[in-house]
Amino acid sequence: MRKYKTGLLIIAICSLVSGAGIFRAARADGQIDSARDLVNQGKYDEAIALLNTLPDTQEKKLALAFAYLGTEKYDEAEKIMLEIVKDNPASLPARYCLGMLYEKKKNSAEAIIQWEKVLLLTQKKELRELASKHLAQLKKDEKK
Known part of the structure; x- marks a missing residue:
């Protein structure tokens, strides 16, 4: 149940970041839509298998x-997101999700870098406040 909630949270947050949704450019591609649906249902392994084709x-x-x-495969997710930002x-x-990823990995220095980039990239008030x-x-946690 926890993984399902985590997946929905990730999709919801990243959808907010991109405006019309993280998959807005792929609406015509039914297979990516199907993979997104699988992720939303918590069927991550099925989504991964489909996407790898x-x-x-x-x-x-x-x-x-x-x-x-x-699936909490943070290293794999990080590798892909770093390719995207390259x-x-x-x-x-990708920047927003890297910020979240680095927080989950307890890598504050990298998380700070990504959140600062989110601030530079967005004009949306709610995202600026969240970042x-x-x-x-x-920064408060670093001082402890």
């Missing part, structure tokens, strides 16, 4: 990274 696109990589986050440094969904809260908490 598809050609590499940014949308596929994002979906795969979120599926790995749902190709597209302004990828707000600021994460930064404040991380």
